[in-house]
Every structure is written in structure tokens, then in C-alpha cells.
Amino acid sequence: MVGNSRPDRPASPRPAPRKRPRQARSRALVDAILDATARVLVRDGYAALTTNAVATMAGVSIGSLYQYFPNRDALVLALRERHSRQMHALIVAQMAGEEPGLAIMIARTIRAAMQAHRLEPALHKVLATEAAHLETHHEKDETEGLLHALLERYALGAHAVVTVPDLRVATFVVGRMAHALIHAAVIDPPPGVDPDLLEGETVRAVMAYLTAGRDAA
């Protein structure tokens, strides 16, 4: 029995797991493969991402690639995980320090998320538009959890998250709104508009929603 049994486009079935790299040599190889995946993805898109192309780009043999990745999508999944970890780390780093008022905290959070998006914009764009179907959105759930906790802290204090009736709804609205604006501002901005202005407007939008109705009807 030579050859394979699942030659194209699995897209989900999470098939054979592979061995993990133990020695330094193989860890470097896996990194090289992920780098190559990113380069091919950015340069030619998901449709052109073949296992052979990645192996060639990485300068390793196709056999070596299959030692650690069961199929094409595993490459993209692993790459996205690595990318998410990097973004997450940057956000956490940016947000260190004491907790000031709500407005400052929102501004700081949005700024951090924006800078995280600017880490590898091209890669982020391809992953978002061409790999959206590869599920595993721990990232999103994780982020929403953090946001929920943040809002909760400010909703109960002497601060001003008043008009929002349900915290879960507020988390949903703020999360989606902020993410859409940040993502669009970095990945697909309107021509001839200052990026910093967009950051400010995003903060304004979120704050306006959270504190709306406090005074004017």
C-alpha cells in the first residue's frame, strides 16, 4: 500500500498527529517550515500553498515536512497559533501597569491591539481572509474573556459604564466593534486618512457606546 488515501483538501478532519521535534535541529526545521509557510501565504495566497512549495521554500525535504505536519492545513493552523501568540504577548506587554480610569484603559487597550495588528499586517490579512474557515478560535474567546473581565471591573466601580444593561451584550458589542475597526484600520484603511486619527475614533466610538445616555436623551 503505497500512496495516500486523502489526497486533497481535508479542510477539517484533523487527521494523523505527528511526532514533536525533540532535538534542537528538528525544532529549527519546524520553525523554518512555519516561516516558509508564512512567506508562501503572503506572496501567493492560500490557494497556492502546497506542501511541496513550502518544503522547497524552507529548503527542506518534503519527507521532513511530513514528519511534523500531517497535512497542509496543519501548517496554516500552526502558523496562526504562532502568530496569535506573538500578538497576544505584545498586547499583554503593552498593557502592563496600574489601572487608571475607564477612558485611559480603553485607549490603552485599543492602542495595544492596534500595534499587535501592525506586527505582521500582510500575514494577518491572509490568515483572516483565506484561513477563516480553519476554526480553532480560542483566540477570540480568550480575548472576549479578557474584555468581559475588564468591563466588569469598571461597571461595578464608581466609574461610568452606566447605560449598558447587560455586560454580556456590552462585551459582544464592544468586542466586535473594536475588532472590526482596528482590523480595518490596519489591514484595509481608507486612503489618505491618518492612522492615528482612526485609532482615536475607535476609542471615541467605544467610549461613546459605553457611556451613552448618561446625560442627553
Added chain:
Amino acid sequence: MVGNSRPDRPASPRPAPRKRPRQARSRALVDAILDATARVLVRDGYAALTTNAVATMAGVSIGSLYQYFPNRDALVLALRERHSRQMHALIVAQMAGEEPGLAIMIARTIRAAMQAHRLEPALHKVLATEAAHLETHHEKDETEGLLHALLERYALGAHAVVTVPDLRVATFVVGRMAHALIHAAVIDPPPGVDPDLLEGETVRAVMAYLTAGRDAA
């Protein structure tokens, strides 16, 4: 010369155009093919959308399919165009009538867009997540154009679009914000939350942004 010359994943090059259906018979066939495309897409996803699968599902021959569609992506493109037309028509119909105040107009617009998204949610979701890379975003530009005109009308009148410094920026922010919220509310809503509430919150969010700063600093 049998066989082909472009065997897999064109993904863009907009190849050979095909004949248009002239008789009623062939028009029905094209419709059947598009319906089948939608069904396969919703049931198995873009990765499983093969021309043979579509032809089989539609109950027509693969040869007939290629009479009217040059390749796989042409199917998806045509389907998306049809879907967009339906949504657009529904929105226009819902928004007929005189123009009341800004708040009412925003609410009406958002309600219309939300109902349009509810037309074929499953199909809309697949198209958005798995066919995002197939460009041709006339829809988006078109919608943004309408929104810009709408905001312009209200920014100059005696109404209240005050704090927004740049109309282009406002269009960008409102467009992205509203679309993200509407899309998420219909396609991927938080569990156990009233959809109507989400609609109201979307309106609140947009209004809050547009009229923020009128009174409170």
C-alpha cells in the same frame, strides 16, 4: 489536444468567458446550477465544492455546467452576485418612504440590513468566511457610497452629526462598526441573547458615536 491546461485552483485569473443562456431551458439550468452551488457550499464548504459535485447535485451534466461557467470560482462569484442582489433589493424595499430624523433613519437602515442578512444566513456565512478572497467587492463600495450620501445629508442639515470632524472618517467608522455588529448578530450571535436587543444596541452604538460629545465632555 485533450485534457486541460489549468487543472487546479485558478483563484483569480478571470479566464475564458462563457456563452449566456438564451432559451428558457438553459436559464433554468443555470439557476439550478447556482442553487446546487449554494447547497454544496452550505453543506460541505468551499473546499468540497467541486464542479462535478455541483453538476451532480444540480442533476445536470458536467459538460452543461461548463457551457455557462468557465471554472469553479465563476460559480461562487455568480452565486455571490445573485445573493448580493437579493439582499440589496430587500434593503432598498425596506427603506422606501420619506426621510425622518437621523435617529429614525439610522434605525431603519440597520433594521433593513439586519433583515437582509437573515435572508440566507448560512449561505451568507460561508460566502463571507470562505469566499472572501474572490474580490469583486462592488457591494461594499456601493454600500459605503450610499452611507456616505446619507450621512452627508444629515451632517449639513439642522440635525445633529456634530462631533464627527471628517465625513469620510465617519463613513468608514460607521460602516465598519455597523456591518460587524449586524453580521455578528445574525451569523454568530452570543448564546441566549435576544436578537432584537442586539439590533437596538447596534443603533445605540452608531448613534452614540455620531452624536458623542454634544454635551458631556
Added chain:
DNA sequence: AGATGATGCGAGCGAAAACTCGTATTTAAG
């Protein structure tokens, strides 16, 4: 009816690409 064009059919060709497996090389352990 006959002629002409539009439409419909589907077996089969060709090529891309996923994936395996036997072998060679490197590293670590004893």
C-alpha cells in the same frame, strides 16, 4: 419536413499535488 443553431451529455484525458517509504545521515548514549 428539413435545416440550422442552441442546448445537453458524460467518458476520459492530463496534470497537479498529497503523501509514503526505503535509505542515508546525524546526534546522543553507553
Added chain:
DNA sequence: CTTAAATACGAGTTTTCGCTCGCATCATCT
């Protein structure tokens, strides 16, 4: 140094899938 495990290699096998092409059928016109 010997041995074994881990790692690396890549030519070749297999399968899927896009797409063509020659022929059959149907519609329309004169």
C-alpha cells in the same frame, strides 16, 4: 567506539478533479 534512536531525504505512487470534445437531442424557422 559501538549502537541505537532521531532526523533528514526525495523519487515515486496514487488519487482527485478540472475540463474538453465529439456526439445526441431539442427548439425554432421557413
